[in-house]
Amino acid sequence: MNVPVSRASNPSGVLIVGGGLVGASLAIALDAAGIAATLVETAAPRADAQPSYDERNLALARATVNGLAAIGVWRHAAAQATPIRHIRVSRAGEFGSARIDADRQGVDALGWTLPARELGTALLRRLDECTRLTRLAPATLAALEPRADGWRAQIGTPDGRRSLDTPLLVGADGTGSFVRTQLGIAAEHHDYQQTLFVCTITPERHHANRAYERFADDGPIALLPLAERRCGLVFTVAADDAEAIAALDDAAFIELAQRRFGWRLGRLNRPGKRHPYAIHRVAAAQLIGPRAVLVGNAAQTVHPIGAQGFNLGLRDALTLAELVAVSPDPGAAELLEHYAARRTPDREGTMAMSHGLVRLACLPQPLLAPLRSLALLACDRVPPLQRALARRGMGFRGEPPHAVLERLP
Template structure:
């Protein structure tokens, strides 16, 4: 049994699985340590959320062979952004801006299914599951990281020239290296569910801001829609206890009636919302990606898209290193990854955080400024196009897999 790999990915969620797939066929020996057995109903990140995939993410997932006819993705052709109590709105239409669809909406569980099918087809991947990292060690100047894994009742020592922490917000890899993290509790909880709309959304995604938090409505085809409803944390227990009829009335109170009457809400539970930024994303022969590196507010649907861009950039650098027969865990490779990701990481996390604070403030001067901003952005196509392109994932140093085509 092989106990030494070029790359060990700890974390088999959406980002970790995507990285493993992106490295398939690279010539590198890769192992993926998954906390749960590889069944979609056991993966903690393959839940009932509906993901808004940016165009760059769709491009990459299609190029990697993840998305196919069995992958139900609903195109986002229009975006409508507004705030209750402010005048004006921002309306983006892909046809008017000369852009392909802005992205697509896909249930996280279905993306998980697609990733698992593609992982099954990988020819050079060792899958260790269920496996939990319990200890990490590296000696100064060593050419590999040593990771102790718990696999059921047994333990196993694995060595890797590069360790990738893709193990989520409460990352063991991050804490094992003593990497601190800046945390901010938004004092909000998000309810994630689906519902049926009286009128078809027809490819329109809505983002509606209110004093109590944002509400997003995402198209899922036919008249089904994904809902993300944020509420103050202290209200979450009350909202969770509402029956279907009362819950739908609450949603209408917050969102309005643009899509007609809502019906048939799905299962729902609150998720606490917080922001986390790792103080650094590398350690000796180690790199953090996805939520282990940064966890953002779901506003703007940037979390998975940002993490996927981490993975794609890393895969690109590792493939280049393999082609040049250089060390995949070399300090200069990790430094290049930090440099290439810095602009996108800073801009995206800052934008998400600033937007939450800006849209949640109800003072009159700010309301007037927001309304003026909506008015200006909505009436200048070049500005709208630039805004749309950034939201589509074409920001900073983009991996070739995600480029426009």
């Protein structure tokens, strides 16, 4: 079915392909800036239908929450979010660790955790408030034809094909982006040979609003604080072991997680339903094409270590909306080049950080152990290093969009 939220004078405006977390955020940000847009979503507009509104628990950086508040989404999600006031990073079997505390950084929280499904629900509620947005759902991009002033898109709907002209095409359609392929933009693929299991657990001791990231030879394991004493477990295993681990009963699975995480929160209990995700790194060779741009996972899919995926993608969306809002031509080459220049340092720095952490922190090489421990101790004890680490972790990297900024002490 077609789901028109409004009738804009321009029937398409900016055309956003992909209605996941980043695509929906971009649509909302453009609407808030007074820009007409059309959002093409593969799934019906329900939180239980959109694939990216899944069972993961998202760690939202402070900058991300600032951005969501600026576009009117956070007021629909804040009641379901849990503040992260402390972060602990360690490596199994090694002496070093790093602690980042909100109080030491002069803020009330470093970030917040929120189930992806709750963020999806908040985005849907905010989308319903948009007045310059047309939503087509379920719908798919079937074909593209370049034109002098933009693109002509053929959109497949249950009622047949629909033709739309747009001055700016945005690919927000995920890791296997059809838009990226149609634009002829190559992508670098890396298979980490790892599988991520996510679920909720209840530890014996209260998490006290701490998030934990613990590295080991087999990959990282993280616990994120949630409401009602629960935690979100993010458990990385070798891909070759994933099938056997998926087949474990709850008792055996939680015993394995306990061995990997340790006993700092006491006994882990009551695991919820497990969801596996294969882990890949995908990096588009370029962010822009003629009157076209890639955002979110279509531009870069990063390892979930450090929980940077959606945080990075939202900064893509808000930066693009900021630039489009002050340009008479949303697809102008100068605008897109400016966008790519602004996003490149943040993108490359975040991707290098996530890839480097996996390579260095999880390598089973004893000679690296003292160097890793010393690096963690330096981040814990040297104030300038800790401040730099904290600011990056809170999402203030490169030239961020104005919507995420705040005055920090």
